[in-house]
């Protein structure tokens with residue numbers, strides 16, 4: 001590369017990073033601007049922070065990494081670091097903290113952002129691993145977008161008239177056979193080349209599976225309703241010991257936000273109650289419910305390795321794609337992402353997003369529970385800090401894949417790993433099933 005080409009490439013990267021930061025902020029502003037100050041400071045659920053905490057926390061992380069670390073600038077508000085450290089205060093305790101009020105929080109994140117754009121304009125975007133291809137800025141964009149999904153979940157838990165609006169998702173369509181056979185063998189899992197991939201997605205490595213079948217689509221509301229109607233929630237045969245204990249203790253009878261009226265199920269989403277849409281993926285089920293349904297259906301949940309293979313492996317070339325449809329960035333034709341719609345789309349709504357083997361809607365719509373615990377890949381290295389993922393490794397958390405309608409495309413790579421407790425239902429999570437191939441069935 002010549003000096004001029006290099007300068008142009010750095011300038012293009014700066015423009016890209018600035019645009020991504022602005023896009024994330026537009027969403028944070030919309031989510032926090034949709035409600036009044038009272039709703040911003042109050043806690044809508046013990047599971048969530050007040051929205052005003054998320055907002056100032058977004059600014060605080062941005063200040064720590066981009067203003068102070070990357071920029072080497074003076075702190076903006078060192079005095080509030082402790083309040084917005086997610087490890088210092090449980091979500092349930094956050095409303096009692098002396099938090100910045102709505103106007104103060106907005107002023108703070110704006111001041112930080114101004115300094116960050118200044119830092120970006122001056123940064124060489126090289127010379128340190130943290131700066132390589134704009135990683136630190138990308139990490140902060142993803143952090144804000146992930147909190148935007150969390151804030152969307154807070155909106156879903158908020159009780160009151162609707163304040164968010166979006167067009168309905170596209171219509172469903174044909175998806176072919178109910179299951180797809182994935183051949184046995186190795187494939188490349190994880191990544192060492194995605195610029196913004198987080199430490200837990202790295203490094204790229206060979207992983208292997210036996211031959212297995214995976215559902216062509218996520219499990220739909222109609223299918224899930226059959227499990228309920230068949231007494232699934234009352235039959236210990238389908239549940240693990242921990243799942244059965246939980247379903248009894250929490251008195252679960254249906255997905256969260258479902259209610260029965262007469263012989264029909266209704267679902268409340270963002271303040272609107274409507275009949276459950278049969279061909280949309282089920283959402284707001286916990287790991288235990290997903291696991292019980294799969295057993296009832298004579299199947300099981302896919303492992304994380306199986307999920308990623310179904311999403312990325314191209315049998316024609318033997319290589320792993322960035323996305324099920326190929327290497328190009330998602331558009332509205334590929335997947336239901338980015339809060340473009342406020343619900344999962346019916347199955348078959350994204351034929352252009354299918355994988356080479358014909359698996360639909362792996363990216364977007366609903367996070368998909370896998371049977372895998374959250375652990376580091378072989379060769380895992382903490383970067384840039386242990387609290388990002390390493391402290392969560394172990395048997396307490398299950399991995400979710402693929403992103404939801406609330407996840408931004410800056411996050412929803414097919415290598416991206418999310419994790420949560422197996423009892424959590426406020427996240428936009430559903431699932432699909434898998435099963436071992438019969439001997440001799442391997443493609």
Ligand SMILES: [Fe+2]
Nearest residue numbers: 057086143147
């Ligand atoms: Fe955070």
